[in-house]
């Protein structure tokens with residue numbers, strides 16, 4: 001199986017790359033550059049992409065890579081959104097790993113006097129993508145990750161009130177990041193399954209950027225992909 005791993009920033013992409021313990025091959029496409037780690041045969045391997053911060057860049061970069069692979073006759077079988085994230089305390093402490101069983105857009109909708117309405121309540125689109133259950137189970141078993149909803153937002157939460165509002169609206173939410181839903185939308189448009197894997201660098205809540213444990217989270221991401229890579233490559237969509 002060929003796997004596309006989409007991160008936001010190069011530091012996250014490089015953390016995933018360290019799990020492969022060898023140099024990748026640079027593949028330049030219009031607008032994006034991939035780092036390719038070939039697998040044991042032509043139909044396997046991982047391509048790593050740093051698409052940029054936020055759901056729009058994540059969707060654009062992922063869609064570009066998916067389209068190029070399809071036109072090349074070597075489509076991806078799986079797309080993974082990966083990186084660091086905010087964790088909702090105490091459910092996902094700093095340093096922990098989260099595999100999404102649900103990838104949900106937290107701020108795609110309309111604010112009303114009676115509260116937030118997701119776009120689906122307005123008759124449009126979707127706000128949630130669900131990764132294959134068997135893959136979530138296998139990924140969590142291999143890495144020791146917690147499983148739960150990972151929210152995608154365009155704004156990093158910076159207050160306790162917003163954190164509480166998000167958890168009230170999404171009681172199963174473990175983490176918050178900024179790209180998963182964009183990656184998932186692009187994958188869904190190509191009919192490719194999606195997974196999201198996040199290492200928690202900071203609590204979701206009052207903003208304290210100096211306290212983010214980015215190095216620890218990146219190290220956790222490397223360790224996770226060391227265990228995940230064989231699971232992802234070996235997974236087939238027939239697995240339940």
Ligand SMILES: O=C(O)c1cccc(C(=O)CC[C@H]2O[C@@H](n3cnc4c(=O)[nH]cnc43)[C@H](O)[C@@H]2O)c1
Nearest residue numbers: 008009011053084085086156157176177178179214
């Ligand atoms: O400054 C660095 O060295 C550095 C290294 C790796 C990553 C970063 C980022 O700032 C990545 C931003 C990325 O992280 C996600 N994230 C992390 N915490 C949160 C959060 O509390 N709420 C939302 N998103 C979060 C997000 O996906 C960003 O794209 C810096």
